[in-house]
Amino acid sequence: RKEVEQDPGPFNVPEGATVAFNCTYSNSASQSFFWYRQDCRKEPKLLMSVYSSGNEDGRFTAQLNRASQYISLLIRDSKLSDSATYLCVVRLGQNFVFGPGTRLSVLP
Amino acid sequence: NAGVTQTPKFRVLKTGQSMTLLCAQDMNHEYMYWYRQDPGMGLRLIHYSVGEGTTAKGEVPDGYNVSRLKKQNFLLGLESAAPSQTSVYFCASSPDRDREFFGPGTRLTVL
Numbered sequence: 001r002k003e004v005e006q007d008p009g010p011f012n013v014p015e016g017a018t019v020a021f022n023c024t025y026s027n028s029a030s031q032s033f034f035w036y037r038q039d040c041r042k043e044p045k046l047l048m049s050v051y052s053s054g055n056e057d058g059r060f061t062a063q064l065n066r067a068s069q070y071i072s073l074l075i076r077d078s079k080l081s082d083s084a085t086y087l088c089v090v091r092l093g094q095n096f097v098f099g100p101g102t103r104l105s106v107l108p
Numbered sequence: 109n110a111g112v113t114q115t116p117k118f119r120v121l122k123t124g125q126s127m128t129l130l131c132a133q134d135m136n137h138e139y140m141y142w143y144r145q146d147p148g149m150g151l152r153l154i155h156y157s158v159g160e161g162t163t164a165k166g167e168v169p170d171g172y173n174v175s176r177l178k179k180q181n182f183l184l185g186l187e188s189a190a191p192s193q194t195s196v197y198f199c200a201s202s203p204d205r206d207r208e209f210f211g212p213g214t215r216l217t218v219l
Contacts, residue, residue: 004150032206043198043210044151087150094158095166096141096208098150 004099006088012105017078021102023071023088032091035073037084078106109134112211114199120217121189129184129214131199139202140182144195189218
C-alpha cells in the first residue's frame with residue numbers, strides 16, 4: 001500500500017464549480033500535512049498547510065481527520081487558473097512523503 | 109532572492125556517463141532535499157540533508173551520491189548513469205521542515 005494515496009483523477013469541471021480532492025495516508029505517526037500545487041512542467045508550490053481544526057484560504061478549504069487518516073481539499077468557484085495537479089503531502093520524521101497527485105482541468 | 113536554483117535545466121547522457129546536478133539556495137535554509145519525479149508517481153526522495161556536512165538516504169538512494177559541503181549547496185551525483193535514471197529531478201530546501209521551496213527542476217534523459 002502506498003503511504004499517501006489520492007483520487008486518481010483527472011477531474012474535468014466547468015468554471016464556477018466546486019471540486020473536492022481526497023487523500024489518505026497510511027502512517028499514523030505522520031506529523032504535518034500539506035497541499036501543493038504543480039503546474040505542467042513546473043515545480044511544486046505550497047498551496048496550504050492542513051490543520052486538524054480545518055483551515056480556509058479564500059476559495060480553498062482544507063480538512064484533516066487524524067482518526068481516519070484522511071485529508072481533503074475543497075475548491076469553490078473554480079477558475080481556469082486553478083487547472084493544475086494537486087499533491088497531497090505528509091511529513092513523517094525528517095521527510096516529506098508525496099502522493100501521486102490529482103489533475104484538475106477547469107473548462108470554460 | 110533567487111530562491112532555489114538548479115543547474116543544469118536539461119541534460120542528455122549516455123549509459124555509463126557520470127554527472128553532477130547542482131542545487132543552490134540563498135535563503136539560509138538548514139534542510140535540503142533531492143527528489144525524482146516520474147510519470148504517474150509522486151515525488152520520491154533520493155537523499156536529504158539536515159545541515160551543512162550531513163547527508164542521509166531517502167526512499168530511492170541507489171545509484172546516487174550527494175554532498176553538502178556548504179550550507180547553500182546540495183550536489184547530486186550520478187556515477188554511472190542508467191536509463192532507469194531518466195527522470196525530472198527537483199531540489200528543495202526548507203527552513204523548518206514544515207514548508208518546502210522547490211527549484212525549477214532538471215530534466216535528465218539517459219540513452
